[in-house]
Amino acid sequence: MFADRARIIIRSGKGGDGCVSFRREKYVANGGPDGGDGGKGGDIIFQVDEGMNTLIDYRHKKKYAAKDGEPGRKRRCHGANGQDLILKVPAGTVVMEAQSGKVIADLSGENKRQVILRGGNGGNGNMHYATSTMQVPKYAQAGVASLELEVLLELKVIADVGLVGFPNVGKSTFLSRVSHARPKVANYPFTTLNPHLGVVDYQDIDGFVIADIPGLIEGASQGTGLGHEFLRHIERTRVIVHLVDAASVEGRDPVEDVHKINEELRLYNQEIADRPQIIAANKIDALYPGEDDPVQKLRQEFEPRGIPVYAISAVSGQGIKELLWAVKKLLSTMPKESIVFEQEFFPEEEIFVENLPYTVVQSEEDPHTFTVEGPKIEKMLGYTNLDSEKGFAFFQNFLKESGILNDLEQAGIQEGDTVRMYGFAFEYYK
Numbered sequence: 001m002f003a004d005r006a007r008i009i010i011r012s013g014k015g016g017d018g019c020v021s022f023r024r025e026k027y028v029a030n031g032g033p034d035g036g037d038g039g040k041g042g043d044i045i046f047q048v049d050e051g052m053n054t055l056i057d058y059r060h061k062k063k064y065a066a067k068d069g070e071p072g073r074k075r076r077c078h079g080a081n082g083q084d085l086i087l088k089v090p091a092g093t094v095v096m097e098a099q100s101g102k103v104i105a106d107l108s109g110e111n112k113r114q115v116i117l118r119g120g121n122g123g124n125g126n127m128h129y130a131t132s133t134m135q136v137p138k139y140a141q142a143g144v145a146s147l148e149l150e151v152l153l154e155l156k157v158i159a160d161v162g163l164v165g166f167p168n169v170g171k172s173t174f175l176s177r178v179s180h181a182r183p184k185v186a187n188y189p190f191t192t193l194n195p196h197l198g199v200v201d202y203q204d205i206d207g208f209v210i211a212d213i214p215g216l217i218e219g220a221s222q223g224t225g226l227g228h229e230f231l232r233h234i235e236r237t238r239v240i241v242h243l244v245d246a247a248s249v250e251g252r253d254p255v256e257d258v259h260k261i262n263e264e265l266r267l268y269n270q271e272i273a274d275r276p277q278i279i280a281a282n283k284i285d286a287l288y289p290g291e292d293d294p295v296q297k298l299r300q301e302f303e304p305r306g307i308p309v310y311a312i313s314a315v316s317g318q319g320i321k322e323l324l325w326a327v328k329k330l331l332s333t334m335p336k337e338s339i340v341f342e343q344e345f346f347p348e349e350e351i352f353v354e355n356l357p358y359t360v361v362q363s364e365e366d367p368h369t370f371t372v373e374g375p376k377i378e379k380m381l382g383y384t385n386l387d388s389e390k391g392f393a394f395f396q397n398f399l400k401e402s403g404i405l406n407d408l409e410q411a412g413i414q415e416g417d418t419v420r421m422y423g424f425a426f427e428y429y430k
Helices: 171-178 227-234 254-268 294-305 320-332 375-383 389-401 404-410
Strands: 005-011 044-048 063-065 085-089 093-097 103-107 113-117 148-155 161-164 196-202 205-212 239-245 277-282 309-311 359-362 369-373 418-421 424-427
Touching: 005 113, 044 093, 044 103, 063 085, 103 113, 113 148, 148 227, 161 171, 161 227, 171 196, 171 205, 171 320, 196 320, 205 320, 227 254, 239 254, 239 320, 254 277, 254 294, 277 294, 277 320, 294 309, 309 320, 359 404, 369 375, 369 404, 389 404
Parallel strands: 005 063, 044 085, 161 205, 161 239, 239 277, 277 309, 369 418
Antiparallel strands: 005 148, 044 113, 093 103, 093 148, 196 205, 359 369, 418 424
């Protein structure tokens, strides 16, 4: 079975604890604290591997963890950072939070690599806490805990055109004729168990990708048959081509078939059902003279709705060039940007317990300095990379959404005042 879906548990590395140590050397009295900082925990990173086309590697192993950071050592030695864990996936893989189904990352287009869970920062050693009044600090900061998350991986193929139709209407034969793809061809329901991709290379027409979506049946959107397992692969396509059996070889009505497939698309995702469509009336080589013209019936039913109908024979090649020209012309009128699923779930923000406390205190010595502390802030700073523009913007949004900025304003903060948070200092601007 084609592996295009997997559920796994991922865990980033814990930050190493800071060290409590004091300098002990001959002839050096009261050497002072020299405990080093803990190392940062490893990140969980998803990366596109162009050589992969399924998620089969994630069917048998369910748990993946990055390495923890090592604790700090004496003599101001920094603990080693935990090794990142890079999980390789095929292009087009969408990483989602398993319970809500919200998108965390879409590994397609320009996005070839993304950190999904950031490892915890290492704790400060006691060398950071020596002051004029506390020269022998006997404590150090603990490393930030790891993050754990269950994620759902879904492969949604990247193609310009989605080829849909009931089983045995000739999709595999059509794809093998217009491209170099070689899907298996046989007259059995659901012969195609994999979504096949083909780059069109037919006479003087080329340059777009067609995905042969396995045959749908009525009820596919509710999980009937195997069609439900493959509907996700049509989500990125810009144009839909319906292949129908115009000759009714198996006794089905081609007009009714198109209506049924459109209904399944609508039930699955209305936005997909609204995309431009073209009907390819296949097997015209099997029509007998004198019969009612099924192609004309299709045109009367669907062309007034803006859906053109082309008569073709995937076996003989009749009408295929005209169909491909129509598809290419339609694609040229549409945006070329591939469909990318925007991030909806931010692990660093949403894994936190919302009621973790924090405090906002105005300095008595300097009224223009405010200190914000508490587990909520410490955890956020432990996972957020403030050196990156994206990380800093994320942190600013966290301060606003959590109510911290509002509390600072109520405490009387003014523009240009300083906000201190666990070793970081920021100037406040409204």
